[in-house]
Amino acid sequence: MPRFSGFGERRLPLRRRALLPTLALLLGLAAPAAQALPDYAQVRREYRASDATLLARDGQVLQSLRLDRNVRRRAWTPLAEISPALVRAVIVSEDRRFMEHDGVDWRAAGKAAWSNFWGSRTRGASTLTMQLAGLLEEDGQRRGRRSFLDKLGQSMAAGRLERTWNKRQIIEAYLNLVPFRGELQGVGAMSQELFGKWPHGLDERESALAAALLRSPNAFPAVVARRACRLLAEMGREQECSDAQAFAAYVDYALSGAQRTRQAPAPQLAPHLARKLLEQPGQALLSSLDADLQQFASHALRRHLHTLRHQNVEDGAVLVLDNASGEILAWVGSSGDLSEAAEVDGVTALRQAGSTLKPFLYALAFEQRALTPASLIEDAPLALDTGNGLYAPQNYEPHYQGWVSVRRALAGSLNVPAVRTLVRLGPEPFRRKLLQAGLASLNQDGDWYGYSLALGSADISLLMLANGYRSLANGGRWSPLRAVPATAAGSNGKAQPIPCRREGCAGVFSDVPRPAFTAAAAFLVGDILADRNARASTFGLESWLATPYWSAVKTGTSKDMRDNWCTGYSRRYTVAVWVGNAGGSPMHDVSGISGAAPVWREVMDWLHRGDPARARPPQSSRPPPAPAGVVRQSIRFEPAREPARQEWFLAGTEQTLIRQAGGQALGRIAYPADGTILALDPDIPPSRQRIELRLSGPAAPGWHWQLDGKRLAAAQPAPRWLPQPGRHRLQLVDARQRVIDEAAFEVRALKGKSRR
Template identity: 35%
Template sequence: MKGWSGFIAGCRTAAVGRWAERLGIGLAAVAVLPPGLLFVVLLGYLALPVSRSALRGDDLRSLELTDRHGEVLRVVRSTPWGIAHWVELGEMGPYLPGFAVEVEDRRFYRHRGIDPVGLARAALANLRAGRVVAGGSTITQQLVRNLDPGGARTPTAKLSEALKAVRLELHADKRTILEAWLNRVPFGHGTWGVEAASRRYFGRSARELSPAQAAFLIAMARAPSGYDPYRRYARALGRQRVLLATLHRRGRLSGFEYEQALAETVRVARPRDRFFAPHFADMVLARGPGLVKSRESLRTALDLSLQRVCEDLLERQLDLLAGNRATNGALVVLDRRSGDVLALVGSRNWFDPDEGQVNACLSPRQTGSAVKPFVFALGFEADMNPATILPDLPTWFDEAGGRYRPVNFDREWRGPVPARTALASSHNIPAVRVLEAVGPDRLLGFLRAAGATTLKRPARHYGLALALGVGDMALLELTNAYRVLANLGEYGPVRLLADEELPEPLRLLSPEAAWLVTDILSDNHARAPGFGEFSCLDLPFPCAVKTGTSKDYRDNWAIGYTSDHVIGVWVGNFDGSPMRGVSGVSGAGPLFRDVMLAAQRAEPDRFEVPAGIVSMPVCPASGVRPGPHCPTAVSERFIRGREPRAECRVHRLVPFDRLSGRPVAEVVDSAGLDWQVVEQHPPEYRAWQENPGPLLPADDGGAVRAALPAVLFPDDGAVFKLDPDLTRQAQAVRLRAAVPDGAARSRTA
């Protein structure tokens, strides 16, 4: 130990002395072993195999998510320390490997892991400087250290590092070692390896680097924080200049290349982390960790340019709705044919610390009227057609849980309504009548087959109210269910990855039934009674669309499709609080229109008409063939073989007394009579025809005129359950009553 003490005393600084003292203690510990045993231990250690996966970089491959056009969405860290992209030595270009050897370990191809000459040179440099200015580590030793980034830096660790380097050289060739080092060397900012560094700092692959850029990277490798190009660019550039001179002097660069490298302005790319379409990327990564380890690049189905437009449109619409207490929204754009998710925005702002990372595309919400198209599709599968007349009257429906009386959104009744108008204008009572005929269990089965995973309760739990959207569905699942209609009855799952293989489509509806719904949802004239002729749903090309609003304006939806795209939009609040007067046509509808116009970069084709569709004239009041007294007829579409065969009996020629203007029950003398065409609907419409004012539901399922004051809401025996998450004030029950004509004030006993 005296020799070591003398060496320490000769050192100029305490830092070098302490390092030498620790190394001496480590060597002394090894020296106490018997030489023979020490030799056997060393041989056994050196003979141990080396992990080939570490040299291949199996543990150091970052996953790069790109959109369908190759634009990077996100780079997922392959290790806790940062991002790396493993490339073979031959893919690093003509400069990086040679520059690295020349600067970091000139004797790399002549030593066997440890370079005594390099160690001596480093020791001499440290003694002259009075501090540690050179380490003398070979590339092999640095690789050993990089394989354990969190390892200690003690002299004992350095000795272990040297032994591991020798062992590594015994089991791997120089090319493999150099490739591994270049792929594992740190470059700061969570970047490991020359490929990841090239992409981050220069926006290009390592094989595309110029000599000036390659020298800049190698300069950074010596001390990434000391030569950080964002904070210490001048220092890093100075180091690069020194390296360029060294490379020129040693013949690695010709005079022309050297002059060009000095003249080149090395521009470092702006620091930016690729983090686009975050909710969508989270969905892809949620498929499991094996996805990250199995591939280095994953091309998704997303269209980043469309995604950015959709994000901006959502933000703009929510700004307009700020006064209506609408704080959030979501939307999804699907390719109609393939199911590719072209855009997906799960919330207003993913970075919102409170609720931004909630993905509303996956969160179940009440669908409101957005589920009605499936009710009518199943009705068309049975014996109904678009001309079928449906009673829009106050009606009690008997269910297992009691009596149920739905009301329309505007609290009005329209009497006899064709199915086309009832669906297009979103009348509630006709929809419930259709579901009563079809059966809630059949609708529930269809929705589950179409991908709904959140409707887990039995049909009797939802009852007929399922037609009005009391069941919860996620936006992505509901939008994809609309693809069934757009694809003429065939269901297929959505696709997140561009090269994902999907199963064969499953037929859930006949092409004709699906097309009839499409025809109705794209009929602006049929939609006009409910939404007006010039609503936001009227687009300049064929587009089928339906809105929906849940109770108390908590959610509103707009979902629709062209021959190219299927788009779903949701607007609401994540905490479930109601908006103020925001319906599907005022909240989600305008956003749907904007997104559809953005997605349709060219005018879509018209919807394909199945061969089983025929057209024929019908009387709009009766929905059957026009009779001799029908004043008008309209062309309607039917499934072949299901055209109405009966003739209209609603329009009748009735005699009226010319003097009194009253109808004549029995004609004795035709003199003094005027014959007029009148509409005579079935008895259930009588009260509606006589008085289009307040009506009360009758026990027989029809309606009667209110002769005395009567409570319209709440119903007799109704039970209200309080929501513990809402205030009592927000859950106050509003009383509605019917008052006789001419009454200024009424009082009930």
């Protein structure tokens, strides 16, 4: 094995100096082919692996992603990490006097010229330094024979390299840049792809095989085997080829890549986020992800999906956020090989939200002082006339609970009370509130979604939903997320936007912080979502939602059980889970409490119990203090539909006695709905075409209808109005002449029909 040591300047022999005048003219012609070459430090600095790497916040490798499809290169391998057997085999094969010459092996060059003159084949005279110079030139990727002037230019470049680089740097750079076979470039890619090991572990036989590839990287295995055997013989290792047939079979096996299975697989823990963050080959990006949490969340999801495999469930996603910083701690986009669509990112895919939007709806009602947590809403069959027909929402469970408080309605996820609340507030104000909470995918107006928006008919992403809940955890303030740690985001500490341009990412990483809810409304919603007693009638006292620490959580199930959600937060963390099928096929009897909630609970428990062995302390989560403007009051109900209790109110809305209001509190225009178009038939007598103006609940004394600014009739009994062609505005007005609700509609007259 050649020894690498320092070399002083060496004076060329007299016979070589005599040749210099003769070569000067030719070298001058070749000068354009020998442009200034980079130094060793520049080559190292500009070297790029074909893969980019996503790192966890502590530097652990999470994901490698190949971005350069033209070549396969691993990270630069220092000479100290390359097997001495490979270095020896390459020198013996390509440049025996590498340690002696100054870039050009004049003896080999003369021998090659003489052989070429007589037409005999020769090994060639290109030294490793000359080959490296060719690799470093702009046309270094060009393969095949070079012209005489090319060779002269390469010789000049080799001389320059020898004057500025040392031998260790030359052989190291050569082994990292030289193509070995197919797309494999450099010793790192060759060693791992062909032999399934790191370069320092190559033995003599593997090294000879690798060196044999340098002359003709894509030669047939039998040709490579013969060359490798000749090289082993030259190195005194003939016994490695004692059985030529067996050795040929080994070469064929290695070149087929069959040995790759011996290589320890690289971590593949965050493919979906890596595809969004990694942009350049060779990039190594520090992310905000926690490697241990990422792995645990992925395993928890897969483990639970295994238990649901007979219920047509194969996909899921998990997202974990740090409430204070907005850093993403875990991003699990799919269930991996359990899914038939593992490439689909469940974190950013748009799916129907189900009941997960209800906390935002009631927060809006609290802000407008339209409801309090103690307000009573009737949970009973409901049918609403809309511009598109009759809408009759139903609860998840096929029964109704009668008059219930808002606390029980939200905690128990009752559907009819939510729809009644939206009737009171209006779909468009609710949509605007959802936009404030970061659900930017709601790009239609409120009337387009209609009253079903209360039950989550809109498409949202897990990413948007989780950050909306994080806003509730942060006292109602929305702020963008970050996928890299705050210390790595730049000196200004701002969140770094990531290239996530699809609808499911819209605004999540780039919008400016803003108030999404008042602190008081966010507190009331969080207190309700943390109340296990309030949700007991639906979920029982003990369920996956009942944590031993303070947490506020909500489940959701979309139409036909196509999507399962569970999203909630503690004082420090927000965890969001989606379970379903990427293709949209419905699950079989899987609800939010049985589908997504178990994964949510496992991840949330992991976050709070800590791990002393890994220096991860346990996290406490105590109920948040009430903000200014919130008061607590003892209340009782009349009749006693719910037990007396302590309840929170916005200051000025508190009550001690909660009486059933007979439905007047939610009385709204039920028909005609806003946007309705009515058509008059000239062949039907007018008296048969009158429409009934209906309310969604009983009217209070003094309530009346007002049409186009003029009083029409008392609200009850329901009047029957004869439609007049044109556009109209109908208003419901109370005894103090205040407009309670209004709807715009149109009446059209059809042309007469022909009679037979």
